[in-house]
Amino acid sequence: xxxxxxxxxGTGTTPDGSGDACCGSCTESQRDGCAETPRVPVLACxxxxxxxxxxxxxxxxxxxxxxxxxxxxxxxxxxxxxxxWPDEDSKxxxxxxxxxxxxxxxxxxxxxxxxxxxxxxRPADLAGNRTVPDLPAVGVLPLDxxxxxxxxxxxxxxxxxxxxxxxxAAVLDGRVRRLDLLRTDGGSVTLDxxxxxxxDDAGRPLPWRGRVEVDDAVLSTGEDPLLACAIGNGDGYATxxxxxxxSTVDPADGVIEVAVAVPVVVKSAxxxxxxxxxxxxxxxxxxxxxxxxxxVPFLDDGVAGTLGRKRSWWIEPGAWAVYGG
Numbered sequence: 001x002x003x004x005x006x007x008x009x010g011t012g013t014t015p016d017g018s019g020d021a022c023c024g025s026c027t028e029s030q031r032d033g034c035a036e037t038p039r040v041p042v043l044a045c046x047x048x049x050x051x052x053x054x055x056x057x058x059x060x061x062x063x064x065x066x067x068x069x070x071x072x073x074x075x076x077x078x079x080x081x082x083x084x085w086p087d088e089d090s091k092x093x094x095x096x097x098x099x100x101x102x103x104x105x106x107x108x109x110x111x112x113x114x115x116x117x118x119x120x121x122r123p124a125d126l127a128g129n130r131t132v133p134d135l136p137a138v139g140v141l142p143l144d145x146x147x148x149x150x151x152x153x154x155x156x157x158x159x160x161x162x163x164x165x166x167x168x169a170a171v172l173d174g175r176v177r178r179l180d181l182l183r184t185d186g187g188s189v190t191l192d193x194x195x196x197x198x199x200d201d202a203g204r205p206l207p208w209r210g211r212v213e214v215d216d217a218v219l220s221t222g223e224d225p226l227l228a229c230a231i232g233n234g235d236g237y238a239t240x241x242x243x244x245x246x247s248t249v250d251p252a253d254g255v256i257e258v259a260v261a262v263p264v265v266v267k268s269a270x271x272x273x274x275x276x277x278x279x280x281x282x283x284x285x286x287x288x289x290x291x292x293x294x295x296v297p298f299l300d301d302g303v304a305g306t307l308g309r310k311r312s313w314w315i316e317p318g319a320w321a322v323y324g325g
Contacts, residue, residue: 001056002055002091002092002171002215003054003056003057003092003093004055004095005056005059005093005269006057006060006093007059007066007067007070007096007097007107008039008059008060009097009103010043010060010063011109011256011276018065019228037127039097040178041097041142041164042058042097042143042268045128045163045164045165045167046058048165048168048169049171049172052168052169054168057324067108070094070275071094071107071111072206074086074087074090074094075087075090075137076090081123082163083121083123084114085121086115086134086289087134088134090136092184092322093139094139095138095141095307096141097143098142099143100145100302102302102303104154104300105136105189105191105300105303108181108189108191108320109188110195111136111188111320112132112189113201115132117131124177130317131252131317131318132183132319134178134180134318134319134321135320137176137320137322138320138321138322138323139322139323139324140160140322141160142155153236154191154236154301157225158234158322158325159325160324160325161296161324167324171323171324174323175323175324176321177321177323177324178231178318178319179191179252179320180313180317181233182231182256182315183313183316184313188300190231190303191233191301192228192232192233192234192237192302192315193233193234193237193301194230194298194299194300195228195305196229196231196297196300197227197229197231197296197297198287198297201236205227205240208225208226208291208296209222209223209226209292210222210226210291210292210293210296211292212226212229212258212288212290214283214286215282217282220260220280222292223262226260227261227277228260229259229261229289230261231313232245232246232249232256234249237299243261246281247277247281249258252318254315254318255285256285256287256313257282258282258283259279259280259281259282259285260279260280262277262279263275263277281305285314285315286314287312287313288312289311290309290311294308295307295308296308
């Protein structure tokens with residue numbers, strides 16, 4: 001039978017390793033998702049796993065170092081090249097309890113940091129289109145119930161089980177679904193997507209300028225005003241003000257979909273000029289965004305930040321995996 005670790009993030013962990021409160025993506029109403037005491041769904045999942053014969057340990061990590069200590073249990077045997085590598089036959093399985101997608105991203109970021117070899121030590125058995133090996137599968141235990149009328153979290157987008165007993169069954173069943181991962185040149189990862197652009201107090205998008213390139217395609221030279229730029233691996237960032245941006249997102253097709261929304265004035269000889277929004281889309285292996293007018297606000301897997309210089313995302317096909325779905 002398996003050893004299962006149920007991991008919850010505490011108040012000392014952040015996606016960027018800064019050590020600020022929570023994971024950097026929780027609202028005040030979600031702070032109990034980062035509590036030091038396991039929440040009811042965690043205890044219920046632990047009970048279901050135990051009843052099925054698994055050996056279960058619940059851990060609340062208060063720092064990135066404590067996350068790393070959990071992930072070390074997924075290591076394989078020592079390699080001749082000295083690299084840390086996942087154990088393909090591990091009897092330890094990991095379940096991440098998440099109140100937000102940013103918490104799951106925080107754990108995946110630590111997995112990448114653990115197993116991505118430095119370029120100077122790239123091993124021959126690493127696929128040519130990847131910078132990381134196949135990362136260990138994780139079970140996802142949502143701590144908040146699905147709510148009608150609210151944006152879907154990543155577990156809902158992927159069709160993963162939400163009830164603790166169903167999560168436990170999926171983890172022990174062992175069926176794995178491999179998914180693409182976005183890495184960035186800023187050292188982070190993206191599971192769902194990123195949305196670049198801000199809004200005023202009334203929620204209206206604020207125009208900004210930036211060069212957006214997807215492989216060899218240029219969606220914006222930096223001269224056009226942009227209302228938004230969506231970079232998608234999932235469909236969580238597919239609309240803005242009800243307007244479809246991303247149209248064919250597939251989290252396992254090996255490509256990124258990118259879209260920019262550009263305001264356009266349409267002139268007519270018989271009508272007053274009117275405004276509409278033009279959406280330009282492209283798909284590819286990598287995308288680069290270069291702001292032209294200072295810092296641009298963004299959300300990346302729900303984690304807020306600002307982009308003041310060129311940032312690149314690239315696809316790692318099938319790099320991470322979930323149980324179930």
